[in-house]
Amino acid sequence: MTRPLLIGLTGSIGMGKSTVADMFERAGVPVFDADKEVRAMQGPGGELVPAIEAEFPGSTGDEGVLRDALGQQVFGDPEALGRLEAIVHPAVAKRRGAFLIEHAGQDMVVFDIPLLFEKGGHEAVDVVVVVSAPAQTQRERVLARPGMTPDKFAHILTLQVPDAEKRERADYVIDTGTPLAETEASVRTLIDHLRDQGRS
Ligand SMILES: CC(C)(COP(=O)(O)OP(=O)(O)OC[C@H]1O[C@@H](n2cnc3c(N)ncnc32)[C@H](O)[C@@H]1O)[C@@H](O)C(=O)NCCC(=O)NCCS
Ligand SMILES: Nc1ncnc2c1ncn2[C@@H]1O[C@H](COP(=O)(O)OP(=O)(O)OP(=O)(O)O)[C@@H](O)[C@H]1O
Numbered sequence: 684m685t686r687p688l689l690i691g692l693t694g695s696i697g698m699g700k701s702t703v704a705d706m707f708e709r710a711g712v713p714v715f716d717a718d719k720e721v722r723a724m725q726g727p728g729g730e731l732v733p734a735i736e737a738e739f740p741g742s743t744g745d746e747g748v749l750r751d752a753l754g755q756q757v758f759g760d761p762e763a764l765g766r767l768e769a770i771v772h773p774a775v776a777k778r779r780g781a782f783l784i785e786h787a788g789q790d791m792v793v794f795d796i797p798l799l800f801e802k803g804g805h806e807a808v809d810v811v812v813v814v815s816a817p818a819q820t821q822r823e824r825v826l827a828r829p830g831m832t833p834d835k836f837a838h839i840l841t842l843q844v845p846d847a848e849k850r851e852r853a854d855y856v857i858d859t860g861t862p863l864a865e866t867e868a869s870v871r872t873l874i875d876h877l878r879d880q881g882r883s
Contacts, residue, residue: 686787687783687786687787687788687789687790687791687792688790688791688792688809688810688877688881689791689792689794689807689808689809689810690707690712690791690792690793690794690808690809690810690811690812690877691793691794691796691799691804691805691807691808691810691811691812692704692707692714692793692794692795692796692799692812692814693795693796693797693798693799693800693805693811693812693813693814693849694797694813694814694815694846694849694859695815695821695840695843695844695845695846695849696797696821696825696836696839696840696843697821697822697824697825697828698814698815698816698821698846698859699814699816699824699857699859699866700795700797700814701716701718701795702859702863702866703812703814703857703859703866703870704716704793704795706866706867706870706871707793707870707874708793709867710870710871710874712789712791712792712793712874713782713786713789713792713793714792714793714794714795715778715779715782715783715792715793715794715795716795717775717779717794717795717796717797717798718795718797720774720775720778721771721775724771724774724775725747725748725750725771726746726747726748727745727746727747728747729747729748730774731748731770731771731774732747732748734770735748735753735767735770738766738767738770739753739756739757739763739766739767742756751830753767754835758835758838758839758842759838764842772802779794790878790881791874791877791878791881793812794808797843798843799811800844800848800849800852801842801843801844805852810854810855810877811852811853811854811855812853812854812855812856812857812873813849813850813852813853813855813856813857814856814857814859815846815849815850815856815857815858815859815860816858816859816860817860818846820859820860821846822836855873857869857870857873
């Protein structure tokens with residue numbers, strides 16, 4: 684039985700993963716967005732909220748997980764981050780399995796996974812696509828976000844496989860340092876190329 688080509692989409696903080704994932708979606712390729720799933724499960728009434736409250740008392744409220752507060756507890760404390768990941772990652776894996784069953788008839792699907800290399804997910808996909816932009820562009824994008832500080836940005840970078848290594852390990856790199864229209868054209872070209880390969 685044929686199955687969809689599994690495309691892993693990743694990139695460091697602020698490199699444009701979500702934006703590029705939207706481009707795949709607009710081109711008709713179903714996208715599993717790991718961050719979105721995490722947010723849904725951590726949001727109001729989310730299935731992970733009780734377990735996170737039990738492990739990190741005071742880190743949730745009526746609106747679900749208080750992300751800034753929890754981030755302050757776990758970014759900077761590897762042991763605490765590990766405990767959070769042990770709650771979150773198995774639940775994401777379950778949802779990923781359900782997504783795959785739902786889209787089993789497609790020719791390709793995208794998994795938008797921030798920690799694809801860090802957590803070994805690259806071994807479970809057929810093709811790895813890395814989004815990347817110059818470090819200065821990345822820095823400007825990230826520091827423009829509310830609540831972000833140079834220290835927090837620097838720390839998150841230490842938790843992630845460096846951009847240069849990601850680029851080296853990628854099957855394809857999508858450049859996001861260019862105007863959006865150019866990036867979207869590269870995404871369309873890549874999809875056509877993968878379809879052609881699938882036929883040959
Ligand atoms: C701690 C939380 C609540 C903070 O939320 P917040 O909205 O403030 O930050 P956000 O999720 O946008 O993350 C900011 C940046 O840190 C990176 N990041 C998040 N979690 C991790 C992690 N476990 N390891 C390395 N980088 C991470 C993200 O990729 C992003 O680039 C949240 O990041 C979380 O629940 N993380 C653990 C789950 C996880 O591993 N998610 C990422 C992959 S699914
Ligand atoms: N050519 C481009 N491709 C992608 N994004 C671009 C481009 N030009 C400008 N941007 C902007 O850069 C930002 C990228 O943010 P995005 O949320 O997509 O990054 P991300 O990699 O998903 O971040 P994080 O890992 O922190 O969740 C967006 O505001 C987007 O509009």
